[in-house]
Amino acid sequence: MDWNRTKSIFIMVFLILNIFLYWLYVSRYNEAQNVEISGEKTIGVRLEDDNITYGALPNSIESATYISxxxxxxxxxxxxxxxxxxxxxxxxxxxxxxxxxxxxxxxxxxxxxxxxxxxxxxxxxxxxxxxxxxxxxxxxxxxxxxxxxxxxxxxxxxxxxxxxxxxxxxxxxxxxxxxEEMEQQESVIPPLQILQTLYAKGLLKPDSRITQMKLGYSTLVYLTRTQVLVPTWEVRVKLSDGETEEYFVNAVEGNVIEIQGDKQEGEEEDWGV
Missing domain, CATH: 3.30.310.160 (YycH protein, domain 2)
Structure with missing residues (x-):
């Protein structure tokens, strides 16, 4: 048996295998990137089709903490x-x-x-x-x-x-x-994904414009004296008739927060005079 020839064949096979695996890795990476970009374009196209406009979105905030x-x-x-x-x-x-x-x-x-x-x-x-x-x-x-x-x-x-x-x-x-801020940093859902959530729920109406997106906090747990608050995206939308709607989305979990009762309590007040 010609061992030198056999060794050369093994080296060549492993080299080809490594090249194939590297190609496969690059292909899957690019595919994943294309899917992500395609997803962003999809929500952008859908908003454009419904004439839902927005200006520059906030810079991506990678993480934030719960507060108490x-x-x-x-x-x-x-x-x-x-x-x-x-x-x-x-x-x-x-x-x-x-x-x-x-x-x-x-x-x-x-x-x-x-x-x-x-x-x-x-x-x-x-x-x-x-x-x-x-x-x-x-x-x-x-x-x-x-x-x-x-x-x-x-x-x-x-x-x-x-x-x-x-x-x-x-x-x-x-x-x-x-x-006080909690010690653990939580990943913050980016603004475009928040718009996609609102759109999927039918909350963004045709011919409207997103006029503001800001990160704040909303109450997660309300005890007698202590509160825990979660990072929250506020989205303000101007409708075609000039009226304005507000939406709030949990910036960590992505669910729309219903705070209508709190809004009424915050805006309606008997001043006692």
Whole structure:
């Protein structure tokens, strides 16, 4: 037996096998990439077919953490220097009537409400303006952490009301403190996949436009004093008739979050006057 020849044959066979396996690996990798790209094009084409438009989506956020916090109990000592009338009959809510109303700089400029909150309300910089209802003369703020809003959390709300003279006459505040991030980082579902989820559920209507996508938090677990909140995508959509709809999607698990009850509680309020 010619061992040198046999050895050469084995070397050649193994070389061909390695080349084949490498080719197979590259082919499957490229196929996987093409499937992913094709999937993105598919949702893009579907949105285009229905004339659903959107601008630049947020940069991909690879990971985020769950957070926890405690519901704040207000005490009279926190308002000892205030000459306002303070109602703390519910210790988790401060309802304040201004005996000397504060003039707003310009009620047609949203920043006027933010300026008031930051200058006159405890931890006012911890809230971000969400909505201004000029017909009802009420501005609604959501508490924020790391520049991310806590969406429709009844324990993290600020509502400011003004009169016909454009003066703030009262406000109501709830607050979450001792906010901490969980140790484990969770993968965040990218924005385009969130749009695909909403589209698949029939929530994105033809001739509409996605005007905003932001990452914030929504309540996952609500105990008596402690809350656990999950990273949440907020998607704001302007319909063809000019109306605006809001959708919230769990950024970790991908399920649409129903917070209609919290929205009603956050926007409807008996001011007691």
């Amino acid at each position: 916090g405690k519901v704040h109990n207000f005490t009279p000592a926190e308002f000892v220097n205030s000459n306002h009338q303070v109602d703390l009959s519910v210790e988790t809510r401060a309802r304040v009537i201004l005996e000397s109303p504060v003039k707003l700089r310009n009620v047609n400029d949203d920043t006027s409400f933010t300026e008031f909150a930051q200058a006159h309300i405890k931890e006012g910089t911890s809230y971000a303006l969400w909505k201004v209802d000029r017909e009802e003369r009420v501005a609604i703020f959501f508490q924020k952490t790391n520049n991310r809003m806590l969406y429709y959390n009844k324990s993290g709300l600020l509502k400011v009301r003004w009169n016909s003279n454009n003066e703030v006459t009262m406000y109501e505040q709830t607050m979450i403190d001792s906010i």
